[in-house]
Amino acid sequence: MNIAESQAQGRRVVPGNLGPVNSLPLTSDDVIDRLGTALTGAGFTGDGIGELLGERASTALAAGTWWPALRATRQAPADQQALAVLVRLFVLGGTETDHDVAAALPGITVDELVDQGVVTRTEDGVRALLDIRPHGADDHDYLVISDQDSLLHPGTVSHEHVLGVGAASLSLAHAVIRTPFRRALDIGTGCGIQSLHLSTHCDEVVATDTNPRALALASATARLNGLAWDLREGSLFAPVAGERFDLIVANPPFVVGSGAQDYIYRDSGIEGDGVSRQLIEQMADHLEPGGIAQLLANWIVRDPERWDERIRGWVEGTGLDAWVVQRELADPVSYVSLWTADAGENLRATADRATAWLDWFEREKIAGIGMGLVTLRKPETRSGEPDVVIEEILDAGQEVTGFEAQAYWARRDYLAAMSDEELLAARLTTAPVFLETQSLPGPDGWQQVAALVTRPGGPGAVLPVDEVMTALLAGSRGVLPLSVLVGLLADVHDVDPDALAEAALPVIREAVGRGILYEAE
Structure with missing residues (x-):
């Protein structure tokens, strides 16, 4: 086929029967098990390698700069030599001697690693594939x-x-x-x-x-x-x-x-x-x-x-x-x-x-x-x-x-289940957010031209707000129903409460959808 x-x-x-010998790497379960035992025994773990390399070399390696890690392995103490060899071999792509690889991986031979497509022999020594x-x-x-x-x-x-x-x-x-x-x-x-x-x-x-x-x-x-x-x-x-x-x-x-x-x-x-x-x-x-x-x-x-x-x-x-x-x-x-x-x-x-x-x-x-x-x-x-x-x-x-x-998805389901009347009856709370304003200089000093509320870390959790919405978010502390807050704002701005609610509800729904507002428990 x-x-x-x-x-x-x-x-x-x-697993373990993926094709003829040497056609694919690591087809032997026995070799995989012995390789795992040897790696674990050498401390080949995230913590072990981090301790060997140190914070600066580890950070550089994560960013794609490998030579500080190489330098750190060359300075490894005697009890970490096996780990240093394995890091150079499998992580840094280095070439090691046959003797050092065998010493770093007791219980498994270099010939077995070659046969299983893990390493190859070169003129300079053993290199990982x-x-x-x-x-x-x-x-x-x-x-x-x-x-x-x-x-x-x-x-x-x-x-x-x-x-x-x-x-x-x-x-x-x-x-x-x-x-x-x-x-x-x-x-x-x-x-x-x-x-x-x-x-x-x-x-x-x-x-x-x-x-x-x-x-x-x-x-x-x-x-x-x-x-x-x-x-x-x-x-x-x-x-x-x-x-x-x-x-x-x-x-x-x-x-x-x-x-x-x-x-x-x-x-x-x-x-x-x-x-x-x-x-x-x-x-x-x-x-x-x-x-x-x-x-x-x-x-x-x-x-x-x-x-x-x-x-x-x-x-x-x-x-x-x-x-x-x-x-x-x-x-x-x-x-x-x-x-x-x-x-x-x-x-x-x-x-x-x-x-x-x-x-x-x-x-x-x-x-x-x-x-x-x-x-x-x-x-x-x-x-x-x-x-x-x-x-x-x-x-x-x-x-x-x-x-x-x-x-x-939880917020989308909440909004889909809530009618406007139910949302107005809910007690909403404002999540931890930042209010950012943008202003331009004018004849009477700085004139605000835009304002945004942002929930840090939330994907797309940014909402343009006006004076009314800014006040509503500030007042949403899970105590008063939304309808009461809208009524108070309507009195302050001398507008019809129903008209203000109708205008504000789409923005409120957007705020809930972005995780900026949520219903208090």
Whole structure:
């Protein structure tokens, strides 16, 4: 059976039996277990490496500067030499002697590591083929296995290259709602980052990928951390045809392009933004009632003034509730530069690929590429039209988190259940917010021209306010019903209370939706 056939049938991959010896890395459960024991014995943990490197070198390494960490390992005391060797080998991409590697990993031979595709022998010694490093999340300390990237070993990465922990995977992990779920699906698992997080709050995890090498490394990552996932090979929903899940997360190869599949980790082989569209359009068939789906997506923008037009058409056609947050609108040059930077190609190859890519964007009349997070929800019952919000939130510090995503849906449900009369009868409280004003100099001194209320840390939690709304927020302390506050303000401004309530209610609902106002307990 060829790869295309196995993808179409959604072939189930059994950990430890992923193919002939040497065709894929870490196919031996015994080797994985002994490797894990040796790494643990050397103190190869987040805390252990942090103590070895020190705060400054650790911070620099997290920011992408590796040489202070290398310097720290060379200064390691005698009782941390094994750990220093392992950090240089698996984290920093260094070359170590056969003797030092064997000493750092007792109970496993270098020949076994070579046979299992973990390391290779060079003229200078032993060099790692895989990146192994701790990943701390959800109060757990994991070990993650991926391929070493081109920054550590100059040269073009392979077609089957498997990325490690990156900015995109971390942003999705931070955005996923972490309440308990029974059954979860991780589409495009790669080395298994999302599945690691899902394991902390989901009873069952099914993880899929089109790349057999990714599934091999995900299987090894799971076993190294004492976890068990149902790993399946295939594209999109083919491996789970007819199945439904309570939570679906996806970090697919969403890069927008001509449909060529140069690198599996970024290129889906589907032209344009087709992979994002297909995932969104097929999501409803695979969610249980009450289920949530969260995915990273890219979409084509031909008119920046109507950037939401394309993604809106996709989500509104699903019948699901949706919250779409565009975090960036990239121009074609910036977009192509971003995705050609990490493949390790030489300057000529990069220039040729980038030129052909930009030519395709020009032929397709693409002005930009929207990049963001899509959260979908399948209501347990449907009593009205789907609740769809599509917005652009660009500022740093306003990223969607799992806590904020969960709170967002709770607020949307609250507003949907509350009539205007019920909302006016409620006692509302203002969350901790900042009031920011903008003024211009004039003949009578500073003249205020705008005012904003901002809830720190809340994605999109910014509300323009006027004098009346500013006073209403100041007075909302959970003591008086909203109708009483509106009446008091109406008396102060000598206006009809009903007219003021009618004018204020849309802004009040917006404030509740942004988490700026909430009902007091």
